[in-house]
Amino acid sequence: MMTVQKKILILLIIVILASVVGGAFYLFRKYPEITIEPLEKEEAKTFGEKIYQMIQNPAEKIPQTNPFKAKINPFEGLKINPFKDIYTNPFGE
Secondary structure (H helix, E strand, O other): OOOHHHHHHHHHHHHHHHHHHHHHHHHHHHOOOOOOOOOOOOOOOOHHHHHHHHOOOHHHHOOOOOOOOOOOOOOOOOOOOOOOOOOOOOOOO
16 A cells, blocks of 8 residues: 555645646736748949859759659660671571
8 A cells, every 4th residue: 555655755745746837827828929030132342242142043043853764774775785797606506
C-alpha cells in the first residue's frame, strides 16, 4: 500500500503541474501573438550600394534543362557489334 508521504508527494506534483499549465495558459492569453511588419526598402546611399542594386543576377538567364528528357546518348539508335566476323568459335557450328 502507499504510505501517506507518497500520496502527499504525488498530490504535490499534480498541483505543481496544474499550476504551471494554468500559468502558461494565462500568459499566452494575456500576451497575444506579436506581428512583425516588413521594413521599407531604403534608397542606396553609397556608391557600392548603387552598383549592387544595378547588377542583375546572371543565374536568371540560364535556360531550364531536364537531363532525363534530353537525348544525350549519340549511340542510342545504332546497332553496332565491333566483334562481328572477327573471331570465329572453333567449337561452334
